[in-house]
Amino acid sequence: MKVVVDFDLCESNAVCMGIAPEVFEVRDDDMLYVLDEHPDAALHDRVREAVSRCPKQAISLED
Amino acid sequence: MSEPKQIVIVGASLAGLQAAQTLRRASFEGSIVLIGDEPHFPYDRPPLSKQFLAGAWEEEKLRLRAAVNPSELGLDWMLGVAATGLDLDLRTVALGDGRTVTYDGLILACGAHARSLADHPPGVFTLRGLDDARALRSALDTGPARVCVIGAGFIGAEVAATARERGLDVTMIEAAAAPLVRVLDAGAGLAIAELHRRHGVDVRLGVGVNEVQAGADGRVERVLLADGSAVEADVVVVGIGVVPNTGWLEGSGVSIDNGVVCDSTCLAAPNVVACGDVARWNNPRYGRLTRVEQWDNAVDQGAYVARRLLEEGGVDPEPFAPVPWFWSDQYDRKIQLAGVTGPNAEVVNGSLDEQRFVQLYADDSGRFVGALAWNRPRQAIQARQLLEQEAGLDEARAALGG
Ligand SMILES: Cc1cc2nc3c(=O)[nH]c(=O)nc-3n(C[C@H](O)[C@H](O)[C@H](O)COP(=O)(O)OP(=O)(O)OC[C@H]3O[C@@H](n4cnc5c(N)ncnc54)[C@H](O)[C@@H]3O)c2cc1C
Ligand code: SF4
Numbered sequence: 001m002k003v004v005v006d007f008d009l010c011e012s013n014a015v016c017m018g019i020a021p022e023v024f025e026v027r028d029d030d031m032l033y034v035l036d037e038h039p040d041a042a043l044h045d046r047v048r049e050a051v052s053r054c055p056k057q058a059i060s061l062e063d
Numbered sequence: 064m065s066e067p068k069q070i071v072i073v074g075a076s077l078a079g080l081q082a083a084q085t086l087r088r089a090s091f092e093g094s095i096v097l098i099g100d101e102p103h104f105p106y107d108r109p110p111l112s113k114q115f116l117a118g119a120w121e122e123e124k125l126r127l128r129a130a131v132n133p134s135e136l137g138l139d140w141m142l143g144v145a146a147t148g149l150d151l152d153l154r155t156v157a158l159g160d161g162r163t164v165t166y167d168g169l170i171l172a173c174g175a176h177a178r179s180l181a182d183h184p185p186g187v188f189t190l191r192g193l194d195d196a197r198a199l200r201s202a203l204d205t206g207p208a209r210v211c212v213i214g215a216g217f218i219g220a221e222v223a224a225t226a227r228e229r230g231l232d233v234t235m236i237e238a239a240a241a242p243l244v245r246v247l248d249a250g251a252g253l254a255i256a257e258l259h260r261r262h263g264v265d266v267r268l269g270v271g272v273n274e275v276q277a278g279a280d281g282r283v284e285r286v287l288l289a290d291g292s293a294v295e296a297d298v299v300v301v302g303i304g305v306v307p308n309t310g311w312l313e314g315s316g317v318s319i320d321n322g323v324v325c326d327s328t329c330l331a332a333p334n335v336v337a338c339g340d341v342a343r344w345n346n347p348r349y350g351r352l353t354r355v356e357q358w359d360n361a362v363d364q365g366a367y368v369a370r371r372l373l374e375e376g377g378v379d380p381e382p383f384a385p386v387p388w389f390w391s392d393q394y395d396r397k398i399q400l401a402g403v404t405g406p407n408a409e410v411v412n413g414s415l416d417e418q419r420f421v422q423l424y425a426d427d428s429g430r431f432v433g434a435l436a437w438n439r440p441r442q443a444i445q446a447r448q449l450l451e452q453e454a455g456l457d458e459a460r461a462a463l464g465g
Contacts, residue, residue: 013390013397014444015359026441048088052081052366055358055390057107057128 001044002062003037009058016050016059023047067167067334068093070372071156073146074308075099077107077127077358078339079172081365084129087136089373096164097138098156100145103193105130109358111196112221113392117228118200125193146173149315151332168372171312171323171337172365175305175356177218183275186283187299190218202298203229210234211286211296213272215242217391219302220255223264224393226300233264234294236286238271245304248404251422251435254415255393262394267294275299305356307341322354327382329368336371338364348384349403357389386450388443399443402433402450411464412439421446421463423456431456434463 003023012032016024022043025033039047051059070086072079075097083095099105106125114120133140141158148157155163177189188199203210203226212223215237223235235242241252242259256266271289278284286294307322317331318324322343325331329344337344339361343354355364367383374380390399396418405424413420421442424433431454434446442463449459 011392011397011440013399013440017441018444018448030440051128052084053359053362055109060128 001039001047003034003039003047004060004062005032005034006058006060007032009056010054011056011058013055015053015055019050019053020046024050066093067091067372069096069164069166070094070168070170071096071098071164071166072170072172073098073156074172074174074339074341075101075140075142076105076172076174076339076361078174078361078365079170080105080127080129081362082170082172082338082369083136083138085366085369086373089370091369091373093167095136095138096141096166098141098144098146098158098164100143100159101192101194102143104133104140104142106193108191111193112190112218113225115196116190116200116203116222116225118204122193145311147311149312149317149335151316151335154334167334169335170365170368170372171317171331171335171341172339172361173308173311173341175307175340177301178304178306179301180213180275183299183301184277184281184283186277186297187275187301189301190222191305199298199300203231206231207297208232209294209296210298210300211236211294212300212302213286214238214302214304215255215266215268216245216302216304217243219300220259220393221391222300222302223259224262227259227262227264228394234267234296235259235264236267236270236272236288236294238269240269242266242268246400246404247435248408248424250408250415251404254418254437255398258393258396258418265294305340307343307354309341320352324352327384328371328380329364329383330371334372336368338368344383346384347382348386355387357387359388360385386447388447390443395438397436397438397440399436399440400433401436401443401447404435405432409460411460412442413437413465421465423459423463425456429456431459434459 014026105127145159177191210226212219212235227233241249242255243252274287309319323337325344327345346353388401405426407425419438422435436443
């Protein structure tokens, strides 16, 4: 699984960080950082949850 | 329920599609029939008052991700046809074209429609769906001299902001003393009024609308207010709330009262669950019937009811007890509310005047119940987590102050 964020869509509202802080972090500069582009299998469910809960549909997954 | 074979979902939008996707993720292999009265594949509504209305996005960008490839989830799509009746004994849903579909499990995800004025001339718009948005966008494209927004709820306020950013002359009228009184406290509502005034919107508060009048050409020309004044307008947008789409369920035996009334697990009748804007369930966190008209709730509850249906045979399903959360974008402000407002409000970060702040809410007993954040997105999500953990006010102050 590869995590891809479309930064043109992302509005740094940190929803994804709330769900999977190991993978997503919004810092003080109000920018989103992807901490782990290839998260472990144990995180996949939460990353998928972040994909559907991202209000801007900014996160996608590649194989 | 022992292994449902066919699950029917009424409402092919955010909550319904999320439910369908969750069923497939939970390895449900039976058939899923998705019934939607709009002819369109499911699309996202929030951009309708924002990027789409601004002219920045085209329609292709609105499609919900899970519907970009409609065959992917193996759904039986029935679009452009309405559900018109429900028979709980026979477990059937009647359709507008005369067909009926049988279900083992039924998910009601039929949302809500915009309330409008009883009768009005052409040039008066509401905004709920893509067709509304297309019509309103074309009207704004003609460069009307004056736009009048009736009702300063979220939709009205966002339309006012977008129209203003398109360089149009905008008046926003609200009968209550402050915008957004249904969701925010008066102080925060007035901050919204101030935000709009700083951007040049003529905001009129505490005054109702008596009549929308047409000119000689039959099209809308002016809005008459209760205080005797008049607002000239070529385009009028009415944003006075929504009504749950429950008309087709009248007499079915499902309890209807400002939405489909459900228990704390979103069950409305045997094998029937409801989610999204149409569902009014008993949220144990607040101990009262709640209907939430917010994007994140539709996604969360859509997923919850799908699992609920599949596990129904199991013992005591966990109730659906989320902390609500929503956002609204107006101009360059990101407004987010986690939880609910309360009688005691306290700014702990930034200030209302800077229009960048975090305000905490406590109820009468001093319990931390919500946080409003303007351009403080991280704190809004943190606040939501603190609320989920039932953190106290001191803890919230320490974590969110700055
Ligand atoms: C312009 C706009 C902007 C918004 N912005 C925000 C925002 O910034 N933040 C936020 O949190 N929320 C926002 N929302 C709210 C959010 O979009 C809704 O909460 C969400 O769409 C609810 O999803 P739903 O699936 O429950 O209902 P809906 O999206 O209303 O979908 C219900 C579907 O069911 C269909 N239907 C109804 N009756 C029948 C029937 N009898 N048979 C078949 N189909 C039927 C309807 O036509 C519709 O397609 C906005 C809403 C609008 C309209
Ligand atoms: S949830 Fe979506 S919009 Fe929000 S920070 Fe994450 S990627 Fe960006």
